[in-house]
Amino acid sequence: MAYDDRFMSLAIELAKKGTGAVNPNPLVGAVIVKDGRVIGEGYHKKYGGLHAEREAFASLTEDCTGAEFYVTLEPCCHYGKQPPCTQAIIEHKIAHVYVGSSDPNPLVAGQGIKELEENGILVTSGVKKEDCDRLNPVFFHYITTKTPYVVMKYAMTLDGKIATKTGKSKWISNEASRQRVQEFRHELTGIMAGIGTVLADNPLLTTRLPNGRNPIRIICDSHLNIPLESRLVQTADEIPLFVAMLDKEKYILKDKISKLKEAGAQILYLPEKEGHTDLAALMKELGARGIDGLLLEGGGVLNESMLREGLVDEMRIFVAPKVFGGVSAKTPVTGCGIDEVTEAEEFTLSELERIGNDIYARYVKRR
Ligand SMILES: NC(=O)c1ccc[n+]([C@@H]2O[C@H](COP(=O)([O-])OP(=O)(O)OC[C@H]3O[C@@H](n4cnc5c(N)ncnc54)[C@H](OP(=O)(O)O)[C@@H]3O)[C@@H](O)[C@H]2O)c1
Known part of the structure; x- marks a missing residue:
C-alpha cells in the first residue's frame, strides 16, 4: 500500500511540540490512520513520560485493528523508562507501520523493525526520512557519542x-x-x-x-x-x-x-x-x-x-x-x-x- 505524505508530515509537526521538554530523549510523533482517516495521534511530550506511540494509542477514537501507523522514529523494542513500543503496536493489531528515521541507539538499531516484521506487520522505512532526521540531530549525536x-x-x-x-x-x-x-x-x-x-x-x-x-x-x-x-x-x-x-x-x-x-x-x-x-x-x-x-x-x-x-x-x-x-x-x-x-x-x-x-x-x- 502506498503511503500518504500528509500523515508523516502531521507526525513530524506533532513531534516538534516536544521541543525543550524531552531531552535527552528524541522528538517523536505518531499518527494512526484507518480508511484514510486519522483515528489517533500523539507525541513524546516529556522526558520520562509516555512515548509517542503509546500517546497515539491512548487518543484512539475507534478500534485500530488493521490500521496504518505513521511514526517519525523507529519504535523502541527495549525496556527503558517505558515498556517497548513495538509491544503496543503488536497488541493493537496494526497492519502496516511507516517509519521515518532509523534509531541509532544500539539497543534498537533495526531490532524494532525486525520485531514488528517477525510479528507479521508490514513495515516501510525511510518515509520522509530527511525531514524526520532533521528532528533529532542532537539525539543521534548524543546516543552514539x-x-x-x-x-x-x-x-x-x-x-x-x-x-x-x-x-x-x-x-x-x-x-x-x-x-x-x-x-x-x-x-x-x-x-x-x-x-x-x-x-x-x-x-x-x-x-x-x-x-x-x-x-x-x-x-x-x-x-x-x-x-x-x-x-x-x-x-x-x-x-x-x-x-x-x-x-x-x-x-x-x-x-x-x-x-x-x-x-x-x-x-x-x-x-x-x-x-x-x-x-x-x-x-x-x-x-x-x-x-x-x-x-x-x-x-x-x-x-x-x-x-x-x-x-x-x-x-x-x-x-x-x-x-x-x-x-x-x-x-x-x-x-x-x-x-x-x-x-x-x-x-x-x-x-x-x-x-x-x-x-x-x-x-x-x-x-
Ligand atoms: N554577536 C554575537 O553573537 C556575540 C556572541 C558572543 C560574544 N560576542 C562578543 O565577543 C566578545 C568576547 O569575545 P572574546 O573572543 O574576547 O572572548 P570569549 O571567546 O568569550 O572568551 C575567551 C576566553 O575563554 C577562556 N577559555 C577557557 N577555555 C578556553 C579554550 N579551551 N579555548 C579558548 N578560550 C578558552 C579563555 O580565557 P582563560 O583561559 O583565561 O579562561 C579566553 O580568553 C565580546 O565583545 C562579546 O560582546 C558577540
Missing part, C-alpha cells in the same frame, strides 16, 4: 563583526532574530560562553520565552576570573551555572571556589590544553552530566578553539544589514586560526531564511 551536539550561534554585521571596535554588541540583529535565539536556548539543554564574553557583556544566558526552559549555563574560565557580582553568579542558586576551570589551579583558587559554590555554582575541574581548559574533556564531562546539546554563544576566541578541536556540529548565523568596520572590532572566530584552506572545517547549508532585513542561515558539519 555521549557528548553534546554543539550548535555555534552568532550574529554578525555585513562586514563580519560581532562587536564594534569599542566592544559594543547590543544589538546587532533585529528583534525577531533575537527572539529566534530565545527559542534555541529553550531547545538545547546547555549554553556555553567564554570568560571574555562574560566580562564584556555580563550576560544572563537565560531563556526569555513564556514557559521557556532555561539552559544549564557553562562558562569556560581557566583561572576563575568570573566576578562574584556578575549576573550569572548572582542567579546561580536558581539557574544552574557550571564554571569550567583548570584542575591544577584548584588549590590556589580555593577561596574563590568556595564563594562560587556558596552562590550555587558548580565547578568543573579540567586538564589543561594549550594554556586553557581542555574542551574535548569538557564535552565528555558535560555529556556524563546528561547535557545532550549545547548552544555555543562565543565569543571569537572560544569559538575558534571549539572549531579547531572539531567539536562544532552546526552553525546558526544571523547576518544583519549593518557595517561596523575597524581592524580591532571582534569577529566571530578569532584565536590562532589555520594555515591552509584544506585544513578548514566544512559545513553544508541546511536552512536559509529571511527574518525582516536579517538573514538566518543554518549549516551542519560535513562528515
